[in-house]
Amino acid sequence: MYRKFAEAVKVPVLANITEFGATPLFTLQELRSAGVAIALYPLSAFRAMNAAALRSTMRSAAKERRKASST
Numbered sequence: 058m059y060r061k062f063a064e065a066v067k068v069p070v071l072a073n074i075t076e077f078g079a080t081p082l083f084t085l086q087e088l089r090s091a092g093v094a095i096a097l098y099p100l101s102a103f104r105a106m107n108a109a110a111l112r113s114t115m116r117s118a119a120k121e122r123r124k125a126s127s128t
């Protein structure tokens with residue numbers, strides 16, 4: 058699908074790859090070989106950011122509980 062489109066439009070093609078979306082999860086090599094110039098994985102970064110924020114929040118909450126129980 059990407060290859061046919063890239064050949065037809067003759068401009069850089071962007072693939073917006075979203076987990077759980079309609080587009081299959083192609084590897085970067087597969088996208089490159091199909092003529093895709095740019096690939097975005099927007100939800101991957103968002104999920105990583107949320108996981109980091111959750112870990113940070115959980116650590117802070119645990120510190121507060123330990124602090125409160127030691128006084």
